[in-house]
Amino acid sequence: MTVEVEALKSLLGGADQVKTGPSAIDEHGRDMTYHPLAEPEAVVFPQSTEDVAEVVKWAVGTATPIVPYGVGSSLEGHILPVEGGISVDFAEMNQVIDIRPDDFMVKVQPGVTRHQLNQSLKRYGLFFPVDPGADASLGGMAATNASGTNTVCYGGMRQNTLALKVVMADGRVIDVGSEALKTSAGYDLKDLIIGSEGTLGVITELTLKLTGIPEVTKAGKAVFSSVRDAGAAAENILKAGLPVSRMELVDEYTVAAVNEHSQTDYPEAPSLFLEFAGGEQAVNEQIDFAQDIMQSENLVSMQFEADEQARNELWRARHEAALAVVGLTPGKMLTSTDVAVPISELTEAIVTTRQLLDQHHYTQAALFGHVGDGNFHVVIGVDRDNLDEVAAYKEVNHQIVDYALSKGGTSTGEHGVGIGKREYLLKEHGQGVDVMKTIKQALDPKHLLNPGKIFLD
Amino acid sequence: MTVEVEALKSLLGGADQVKTGPSAIDEHGRDMTYHPLAEPEAVVFPQSTEDVAEVVKWAVGTATPIVPYGVGSSLEGHILPVEGGISVDFAEMNQVIDIRPDDFMVKVQPGVTRHQLNQSLKRYGLFFPVDPGADASLGGMAATNASGTNTVCYGGMRQNTLALKVVMADGRVIDVGSEALKTSAGYDLKDLIIGSEGTLGVITELTLKLTGIPEVTKAGKAVFSSVRDAGAAAENILKAGLPVSRMELVDEYTVAAVNEHSQTDYPEAPSLFLEFAGGEQAVNEQIDFAQDIMQSENLVSMQFEADEQARNELWRARHEAALAVVGLTPGKMLTSTDVAVPISELTEAIVTTRQLLDQHHYTQAALFGHVGDGNFHVVIGVDRDNLDEVAAYKEVNHQIVDYALSKGGTSTGEHGVGIGKREYLLKEHGQGVDVMKTIKQALDPKHLLNPGKIFLD
Numbered sequence: 001m002t003v004e005v006e007a008l009k010s011l012l013g014g015a016d017q018v019k020t021g022p023s024a025i026d027e028h029g030r031d032m033t034y035h036p037l038a039e040p041e042a043v044v045f046p047q048s049t050e051d052v053a054e055v056v057k058w059a060v061g062t063a064t065p066i067v068p069y070g071v072g073s074s075l076e077g078h079i080l081p082v083e084g085g086i087s088v089d090f091a092e093m094n095q096v097i098d099i100r101p102d103d104f105m106v107k108v109q110p111g112v113t114r115h116q117l118n119q120s121l122k123r124y125g126l127f128f129p130v131d132p133g134a135d136a137s138l139g140g141m142a143a144t145n146a147s148g149t150n151t152v153c154y155g156g157m158r159q160n161t162l163a164l165k166v167v168m169a170d171g172r173v174i175d176v177g178s179e180a181l182k183t184s185a186g187y188d189l190k191d192l193i194i195g196s197e198g199t200l201g202v203i204t205e206l207t208l209k210l211t212g213i214p215e216v217t218k219a220g221k222a223v224f225s226s227v228r229d230a231g232a233a234a235e236n237i238l239k240a241g242l243p244v245s246r247m248e249l250v251d252e253y254t255v256a257a258v259n260e261h262s263q264t265d266y267p268e269a270p271s272l273f274l275e276f277a278g279g280e281q282a283v284n285e286q287i288d289f290a291q292d293i294m295q296s297e298n299l300v301s302m303q304f305e306a307d308e309q310a311r312n313e314l315w316r317a318r319h320e321a322a323l324a325v326v327g328l329t330p331g332k333m334l335t336s337t338d339v340a341v342p343i344s345e346l347t348e349a350i351v352t353t354r355q356l357l358d359q360h361h362y363t364q365a366a367l368f369g370h371v372g373d374g375n376f377h378v379v380i381g382v383d384r385d386n387l388d389e390v391a392a393y394k395e396v397n398h399q400i401v402d403y404a405l406s407k408g409g410t411s412t413g414e415h416g417v418g419i420g421k422r423e424y425l426l427k428e429h430g431q432g433v434d435v436m437k438t439i440k441q442a443l444d445p446k447h448l449l450n451p452g453k454i455f456l457d
Numbered sequence: 458m459t460v461e462v463e464a465l466k467s468l469l470g471g472a473d474q475v476k477t478g479p480s481a482i483d484e485h486g487r488d489m490t491y492h493p494l495a496e497p498e499a500v501v502f503p504q505s506t507e508d509v510a511e512v513v514k515w516a517v518g519t520a521t522p523i524v525p526y527g528v529g530s531s532l533e534g535h536i537l538p539v540e541g542g543i544s545v546d547f548a549e550m551n552q553v554i555d556i557r558p559d560d561f562m563v564k565v566q567p568g569v570t571r572h573q574l575n576q577s578l579k580r581y582g583l584f585f586p587v588d589p590g591a592d593a594s595l596g597g598m599a600a601t602n603a604s605g606t607n608t609v610c611y612g613g614m615r616q617n618t619l620a621l622k623v624v625m626a627d628g629r630v631i632d633v634g635s636e637a638l639k640t641s642a643g644y645d646l647k648d649l650i651i652g653s654e655g656t657l658g659v660i661t662e663l664t665l666k667l668t669g670i671p672e673v674t675k676a677g678k679a680v681f682s683s684v685r686d687a688g689a690a691a692e693n694i695l696k697a698g699l700p701v702s703r704m705e706l707v708d709e710y711t712v713a714a715v716n717e718h719s720q721t722d723y724p725e726a727p728s729l730f731l732e733f734a735g736g737e738q739a740v741n742e743q744i745d746f747a748q749d750i751m752q753s754e755n756l757v758s759m760q761f762e763a764d765e766q767a768r769n770e771l772w773r774a775r776h777e778a779a780l781a782v783v784g785l786t787p788g789k790m791l792t793s794t795d796v797a798v799p800i801s802e803l804t805e806a807i808v809t810t811r812q813l814l815d816q817h818h819y820t821q822a823a824l825f826g827h828v829g830d831g832n833f834h835v836v837i838g839v840d841r842d843n844l845d846e847v848a849a850y851k852e853v854n855h856q857i858v859d860y861a862l863s864k865g866g867t868s869t870g871e872h873g874v875g876i877g878k879r880e881y882l883l884k885e886h887g888q889g890v891d892v893m894k895t896i897k898q899a900l901d902p903k904h905l906l907n908p909g910k911i912f913l914d
Contacts, residue, residue, distance in 0.1 A: 102692065102801035125696075145641040156639055158648070159616060174889040179865035180797035181830045182613055184602040184652050184873040185885050186911060187893040191615070191648035195641050212698030235559065239582075241669030243700070243735065278700065279746065282739030289736065340637035344559035373638045408636035416641040428642050432631040435900065436644040442899035443892065454643055 004062065005042050008086070011054045012046070017092075019043045028069055028079070028087040034333045034382040034390055035077035035419060040067065040087035047092050049165055049173055049204040055088060056202060057171035065451050068198040070137025071113060074144055075336045076418025078197050082452040088202065090139055096120045097205070104210045105162065105179065110139020110203050117208075126210040129154035132414065133322075139203045144416035145195030150275070152372025153245040154211060156414065158191050165205035166193050169444040179207060192439070197416050198450035200443050214277035217245070218287060219311035220304040222272040222294050227251055227354075230270040231347025233297040234371040237274075238343065240293060242286050246275035247372040248318050251354060254325070254366040258317045261324035266317045269300065272371070273318045275311075318368065322379040325366040332381030337397050339404035340375035340413030349407060350376055353400050360396045375413035402427075417454045425454065461519065462499050465543070468511045469503070474549075476500045485526055485536070485544040491790045491839040491847055492534035492876060497524065497544035504549050506622055506630055506661040512545060513659060514628035522908050525655040527594030528570060531601055532793045533875025535654050539909040545659065547596055553577045554662070561667045562619065562636065567596020567660050574665075583667040586611035589871065590779075596660045601873035602652030607732070609829025610702040611668060613871065615648050622662035623650055626901040636664060649896070654873050655907035657900050671734035674702070675744060676768035677761040679729040679751050684708055684811075687727040688804025690754040691828040694731075695800065697750060699743050703732035705775050706833070707825040708811060711782070714821055715774045718781035723774045726757065729828070730775045732768075775825065779836040782823040789838030794854050796861035797832035797870030806864060807833055810857050817853045832870035859884075874911045882911065 009018045019025075020042045029039030046052045059066045065085025072079055081087055090111030097107040101124040108117060115135045118127050130141060132148040140146075142164065147156030154160065163177030166189075177183070177190035193201055224230040230249050237244060249272055256268045272294070276286045287304055294302065305311045312319070326334050341349045350369060353376070357365045362380055369376025378400060382393045401411045401424050411417075411424035426433050437455060440447070466475045476482075477499045486496030498521075503509045516523045522542025529536055538544055547568030554564040558581040565574060572592045575584050587598060589605040597603075599621065604613030611617065620634030623646075634640070634647035650658055681687040687706055694701060706729055713725045729751070733743045744761055751759065762768045769776070783791050798806045807826060810833070814822045819837055826833025835857060839850045858868045858881050868874075868881035883890050894912060897904070 100799070100801070102696075103799040104695070105799065145645075147639055147641075151639060155612075155616070158645070159612070168892065172888050172891075174892055175887065176889055178797075178867040178885075179799045180832070180861075180867040180870060181800070182604055182608060182797055182832060182870050183867035184604075184869045184871050185867050185878065186652075186874060186882050186890070187657075187896060188602075188615070188645075188648045188652055189889055189892060191645045195643075195645055200644075212696060214698055238561070239559075239669060241671055241735075278698075279739065279742045281742040282736065285736045285738040340635075340639055342557070342560040342562065342636045343638070344557070375637070375639060404637075410635040410637040410640035410642050412641045413637060413639050414641050417643060421642065425643050428635075430632065431629050432633055432646055433643065434629075435625065435631055435646060438899050439644060439896055442895050 008042060008044065008058060011058055012051055017045045017047065028089065029081065031072050031074065031077065031079060032334050033075055033077065034335050034384040034393065035080060036384065038080040038082045040081040041084055043087045043089055045089050045092045049167065052088065052167045052202055052204050053171045053173055056167050056169065059086065060169060060446060060448055063446065063448065065448050066202065067450050068139065068143065068202050070111065070140030073134040073136045074140060074418065075334065075415045076420035078144060078416060078418040078453060080419065082419060090137060099124065101126060105207060106210055107205060107207050108138055109205060110137060112138050114138065121210060125213050127213050128160065128208055129211045130157055130160050138206050142194050142203055142206055143197050147414040149246045149248055149370060151370065152247055153243065158194050160209045161190065161194060161206060162209050163207035164190055164193055164203050166201035166203055168201045169449050177207065195416065197418065197453050199440060199454055200449065216280045216283050216306065217275060217277040218283050218304050218306045219314055220274040220287065220302060221314050222274065222302040223267050223300045224270045224272065225298060225300055227270045227350055228347055229297045230272045231350065233294040234272055235343060236293045236297065237290050238372060240289065242290055244274055244372060245277040246273065248273040248368060249371045250318050250321055250368040251350065254321045254368055255317050257328060257364055257366060258320050258324040261327045262320055271317065273315055321366040321368050325364055325379050326381040328364055329381035331383065333384045335380045335382050335393055336415065337378050337400055338375060338413045338415045339401055339409055339411060340373060341404050341407045341409035343374045345407040345409065346371060346374045349404060352403055353378060356396055356399050360392065362396065373413060419453060422454065422456045465499060465501065465515060468515055469508055474502045474504065485546065486538065488529050488531065488534065488536060489791050490532055490534065491792050491841040491850065492537060493841065495537040495539045497538040498541055500544045500546055502546050502549045506624065509545065509624045509659055509661050510628045510630055513624050513626065516543065517626060517903060517905055520903065520905065522905050523659065524907050525596065525600065525659050527568065527597030530591040530593045531597060531875065532791065532872045533877035535601060535873060535875040535910060537876065539876060547594060556581065558583060562664060563667055564662060564664050565595055566662060567594060569595050571595065578667060582670050584670050585617065585665055586668050587614055587617050595663050599651050599660055599663055600654050604871040606703045606705055606827060608827065609704055610700065615651050617666045618647065618651060618663060619666050620664035621647055621650055621660050623658040623660055625658045626906050634664065652873065654875065654910050656897060656911055657906065673737045673740050673763065674732060674734040675740050675761050675763045676771055677731040677744065677759060678771050679731065679759040680724050680757045681727045681729065682755060682757055684727045684807055685804055686755045687729045688807065690751040691729055692800060693750045693754065694747050695829060697746065699747055701731060701829060702734040703730065704829040705730040705825060706828045707775050707778055708807065711778050711823040711825055712774050714785060714823055715777050715781040718784050719777055728774065730772055778823040778825050782821055782836050783838040785821055786838035788840065790841045792837045792839050792850055793872065794835050794857055795832060795870045795872045796858055796866055796868060797830060798861050798864045798866035800831045802864040802866065803828060803831045806861060809860055810835060813853055813856050817849065819853065830870065876910060879911065879913045
């Protein structure tokens with residue numbers, strides 16, 4: 001089918017709101033990952049919820065697939081128009097609409113990015129705590145139910161989103177959730193839309209919950225001689241009820257890759273990156289307690305920093321882990337798997353995963369985890385044009401996911417299903433998948449909202 | 458229609474699993490609230506998920522409504538079989554199935570109550586933090602998305618439930634959610650089932666997230682000379698990012714009712730009840746900071762206690778608020794409305810609500826709130842057989858809800874819609890209600906799962 005571009009243009013005010021030139025098409029047909037290219041036929045830049053509703057109605061009338069697009073930082077091919085159609089890019093819906101500091105609340109358009117939002121909040125002593133690493137768009141973060149390094153303390157997108165405005169497949173605009181901090185009024189459509197990856201509706205506005213910037217933040221790095229020691233220390237810190245605001249484990253091979261890539265000389269040993277935040281005395285007390293716990297687990301060395309720059313320097317090996325591995329293999333694309341397992345299974349899962357990587361001869365693979373959530377990543381650079389390389393990656397990914405599922409875990413802790421994890425959904429949810437499909441069928445009977453994502457068929 | 462009791466009995470192993478005697482019918486046809494009586498035709502006591510699946514299949518085959526029943530502590534008539542049919546009582550599914558302290562996780566049957574669960578967790582230094590006041594069943598708490606006094610710190614049922622086993626309307630048993638602490642794998646069926654009040658599926662097992670019992674807990678009571686001062690103090694404590702584990706406001710009329718009912722002599726003034734938990738130094742630092750903030754808001758007096766018994770005594774006026782008001786009017790039944798508004802609207806909402814109560818001559822009405830969530834209750838004793846009294850209550854409730862909705866709030870922060878809040882759903886969610894109904898229609902096309910709840914038609 002061919003998109004009737006002129007009809008689409010006439011729907012929207014500005015002629016520039018619909019692009020079909022090669023650069024726009026190319027840009028919206030690729031991402032930073034190994035997933036195969038898939039181009040849209042046109043790219044639409046809505047400026048309002050009304051624009052989106054018009055576009056959705058037009059698309060449904062013409063049986064045109066619609067793929068929402070934020071900044072393209074998703075990792076499982078969510079933004080790739082695998083069945084053609086149009087890409088709906090939220091670049092022009094990037095306004096922070098209303099900051100309500102007294103309500104710990106902000107309303108934003110979906111194209112606002114995380115850094116942009118936090119920059120606008122700083123003067124109020126507030127921040128939005130979901131931190132997936134990338135400077136993702138908030139619409140995209142909601143669509144994939146993103147989380148990240150400080151989810152152990154603050155939760156992910158579901159816990160930090162109060163309400164959404166959503167254009168449904170029939171063009172109706174609905175408001176889901178509430179400006180109240182909690183509600184039991186009817187079905188939880190907000191959390192159904194969050195994580196539905198653009199397949200049930202298109203998010204056009206988000207009301208987010210904000211958190212006060214803590215008085216003091218101290219970041220630490222603890223070095224251990226084995227991943228097991230580091231894992232045991234992390235588990236015991238959690239068990240003691242210590243309120244860590246971040247807790248990340250990076251294995252020795254990953255530190256070695258960072259050293260090679262960035263010409264640093266961090267000790268090439270399993271490292272636990274920690275952060276505590278709150279009142280000065282509380283933070284110091286927590287650090288002392290954490291240190292006691294870690295010493296019982298053969299802590300080799302530990303360092304804490306309060307100053308923001310020193311904290312960032314201390315955490316550099318964590319921040320650069322993914323980029324280092326991809327950077328060491330020029331021309332390769334990112335793969336980042338993200339299984340999560342129950343806490344007590346995490347250490348064993350990390351050890352087993354590294355063994356799998358060794359068996360598959362992945363000498364340069366980063367492995368690091370959000371230990372507090374039982375969630376970890378494996379990052380490998382893959383040449384997306386080399387089918388053998390892609391197949392080999394898929395095989396090891398398959399084994400990592402299978403292991404996690406066998407331990408009661410999930411195939412994706414925070415990146416979403418997209419096209420990369422579809423084959424595991426049935427294994428993970430069994431007949432629950434039929435229920436998901438029943439809902440999809442009821443709300444998008446023509447299957448035009450981001451088709452080809454989440455479900456295999 | 459008449460329930461074919463013999464057919465039902467033959468489905469289940471024990472003859473005692475189906476009761477039709479007057480006491481069982483009566484017990485399951487009433488609750489502690491003002492809602493009109495509505496009796497089931499039979500009461501079924503399943504002993505397993507398989508039992509529930511059999512009962513659901515039978516009920517769908519015979520077009521019999523199914524109403525799940527926990528301990529009957531719900532406040533909006535959820536457990537009343539308003540369209541007849543059978544009550545499914547989980548009294549015999551009350552086992553704590555598996556405690557996994559290393560995973561901060563427990564699996565329970567839906568008939569387990571909150572106190573029973575916390576009793577079984579104590580030896581592991583863990584607790585389940587959702588505290589709605591009543592010793593409710595966990596199945597019922599999930600069905601209504603319950604929360605309570607410490608939700609400001611720990612969240613409600615959605616945040617503290619990892620996974621559910623659910624019997625759907627066609628008898629299929631599905632597992633939703635994950636044992637991992639977070640997941641982005643497919644649609645969030647777990648949070649759709651939570652708060653769906655038995656209308657989308659019947660919960661037969663819950664996997665809950667546990668929290669470590671804090672080292673130190675200190676509870677305080679701060680007395681102010683006006684509700685505005687107390688409200689402003691609460692808002693500023695939140696803004697300062699102080700991690701309160703509970704924060705409750707009780708107004709002066711409520712304290713007077715407690716004094717009259719319990720022969721106590723608490724100062725009859727607006728009181729803020731606080732709790733801080735964590736390490737000793739952290740808690741002391743937080744209390745000092747909170748005291749500074751409250752003094753800027755004309756604090757009259759303040760008292761903190763660490764010992765459990767002393768804490769309970771200090772909080773007595775809060776704990777007894779609802780019972781005191783109902784106790785002062787023998788024979789009357791409980792009404793407890795539970796609107797929630799954005800934080801900055803709370804103080805004004807409480808003042809306005811008390812004015813509404815005065816206008817309607819409710820001299821004995823308790824008003825107390827979960828200030829940290831913007832959620833508050835009005836409790837009035839009503840004679841359920843006196844239609845004028847019921848109508849008068851409904852009118853003031855209507856005005857309280859309308860006010861909350863006009864400020865961006867919700868008609869129910871934690872009790873659920875049931876039959877008592879149905880008329881507000883459309884006003885609160887607009888076309889979102891159609892989307893909810895589409896999902897209901899797709900998943901329970903014969904409308905046999907707890908019919909007559911949530912939706913007006």
